[in-house]
Amino acid sequence: MKGNEAIAHAAIRYGVDGYFGYPITPQSEVLETLEDEQPWDTTGMVVLQAESEVAAINMVYGGASSGKAVMTSSSSPGVSLKQEGISYIAAAELPALIVNVMRGGPGLGTIQPSQADYFQATKGGGHGDYHLIVLSPATVQEMADFVGLGFDLAFKYRTPAMILADGIVGQMMEKVVLPPFRPRRTDAEIAAQCPWATTAKRGRGHRNIVTSLEMDSPKMEENNRRFQETYARIQENEVRFQEYYTEDAEYLMVAFGSVARICLKAIEDARAAGIKVGLLRPITLWPFPTKEIAALSRRVKGMLVVELNAGQMIEDVRLATEGRVPVYHFGRMGGMIPNPDEVLDALKKDFPEIK
Amino acid sequence: MKEEIIIAGFGGQGVLSMGKILAYAGLMNNLEVTWMPAYGPEQRGGTANVTVILSDSPISSPVLDRYDTAVILNQQSLDKFESKVKPGGTLIYDPSGIHHLPTRTDINIVPVDAMEAAIEMNNTKTYNMILLGSLLALRPIVDTEAVVKALRKTLPERHHHLIPLNEQAIAKGMELARK
Numbered sequence: 301m302k303g304n305e306a307i308a309h310a311a312i313r314y315g316v317d318g319y320f321g322y323p324i325t326p327q328s329e330v331l332e333t334l335e336d337e338q339p340w341d342t343t344g345m346v347v348l349q350a351e352s353e354v355a356a357i358n359m360v361y362g363g364a365s366s367g368k369a370v371m372t373s374s375s376s377p378g379v380s381l382k383q384e385g386i387s388y389i390a391a392a393e394l395p396a397l398i399v400n401v402m403r404g405g406p407g408l409g410t411i412q413p414s415q416a417d418y419f420q421a422t423k424g425g426g427h428g429d430y431h432l433i434v435l436s437p438a439t440v441q442e443m444a445d446f447v448g449l450g451f452d453l454a455f456k457y458r459t460p461a462m463i464l465a466d467g468i469v470g471q472m473m474e475k476v477v478l479p480p481f482r483p484r485r486t487d488a489e490i491a492a493q494c495p496w497a498t499t500a501k502r503g504r505g506h507r508n509i510v511t512s513l514e515m516d517s518p519k520m521e522e523n524n525r526r527f528q529e530t531y532a533r534i535q536e537n538e539v540r541f542q543e544y545y546t547e548d549a550e551y552l553m554v555a556f557g558s559v560a561r562i563c564l565k566a567i568e569d570a571r572a573a574g575i576k577v578g579l580l581r582p583i584t585l586w587p588f589p590t591k592e593i594a595a596l597s598r599r600v601k602g603m604l605v606v607e608l609n610a611g612q613m614i615e616d617v618r619l620a621t622e623g624r625v626p627v628y629h630f631g632r633m634g635g636m637i638p639n640p641d642e643v644l645d646a647l648k649k650d651f652p653e654i655k
Numbered sequence: 656m657k658e659e660i661i662i663a664g665f666g667g668q669g670v671l672s673m674g675k676i677l678a679y680a681g682l683m684n685n686l687e688v689t690w691m692p693a694y695g696p697e698q699r700g701g702t703a704n705v706t707v708i709l710s711d712s713p714i715s716s717p718v719l720d721r722y723d724t725a726v727i728l729n730q731q732s733l734d735k736f737e738s739k740v741k742p743g744g745t746l747i748y749d750p751s752g753i754h755h756l757p758t759r760t761d762i763n764i765v766p767v768d769a770m771e772a773a774i775e776m777n778n779t780k781t782y783n784m785i786l787l788g789s790l791l792a793l794r795p796i797v798d799t800e801a802v803v804k805a806l807r808k809t810l811p812e813r814h815h816h817l818i819p820l821n822e823q824a825i826a827k828g829m830e831l832a833r834k
Contacts, residue, residue, distance in 0.1 A: 471691070471692060472690065472691045473678060475682055561714075562717075566716075637718050639718055639719060640718075640719070642720075
């Protein structure tokens, strides 16, 4: 099945309480598959096509406030519209899952694949000092798996998580093993898991109020310190990445999402020609595998960052390497996709000693 | 075993669905598969293409620039993909509407008059299955049984009565390719 379809099936099976979305290529199959599956008749999951992306993210805000597992999905221009709501959800310390199947921008751009929303996803996107946990799937299997992982992390840390996919992995069909069905949580289970949620008092004695507003600056600074402590714990515990052929690598490629797979093919070709190249694929784009890249920068001669943008993740790679080795960028933009040969040519151009 | 295939033609010729049935047939034979379409407005006229990879080991890049096998259904696609077939690879094309014939001598070039055969079968919708049959005759990467299972899986149940017709089309395509 397609990556977008896998997200929809995984959401139903995870026991998601509500999906709120608005169609946009190349992620419309998420909403379409949910409408086809009609989970409101089976699990009781709400599936709602909102009047706009802004409405959808605020429905997520409301659902998340009551402790429900709620999500939305969109593509780049639609995710830009959601940013105000995402900032509010982060500030209100609520779990939620946001899916962005990126297309070429800026503006309405194109409907073809892109990774140009890396900055938006990993550096905040909306206003204020906040981070999302950002997961980057490279396969249809990971599209399915990261729905559950995203929700688990979002509830664990009470912060929104994002699946940052590209149009390739959204539109591509591959083999996938879907997670087993689990029932949606009961109201009592939600009240026990989320003592902060607006679930009615239930003998609690006080009202829970969910808000991002705090007019008292010392208290707002205190809130910010708490957010930063949460982010520090996430950075300590949740970095995920995958390494390929790094044991003896003289050069390292760094790439995320489906581009990592294009690089892997280039590396297989390079290895066949005797060129020792490895690949590091960040799975969490935030928290970023800074320590691992720093360690590799002590072993390799140089790095090539390959992205479907003008150079975004390269900034995090350069920060991690602290100038120890040269770090170059190869990118295609606007919905264009490099093939493995182009990637290998870029490596050879940047490192002329490679024959 | 790994087969990297491009199928390219006009939108509406059944390019994407042919690729999908091939991918599902691979799945039925327990292979790793990827199906990567050029998606978007191409699906509504204009050129359409899909990359299908079948392999017995995990597949890296879903995006390729060299293919073992190309199935080509119009002139633009022939112009674009002829040079991208690996030496020793296979190029199947439908000669109807082709003015500049393929010229390479280091690949196996097989014209299959699938449109004419589809008209003979009184159902032009069998066109892509005829070509799939030709592909499988030349590159037996999945068996016909797996293709029938794939048809059962991908066609809505109301169209299952058309499966025997599709089987005939596949057999016809195989026969044409072997000529």
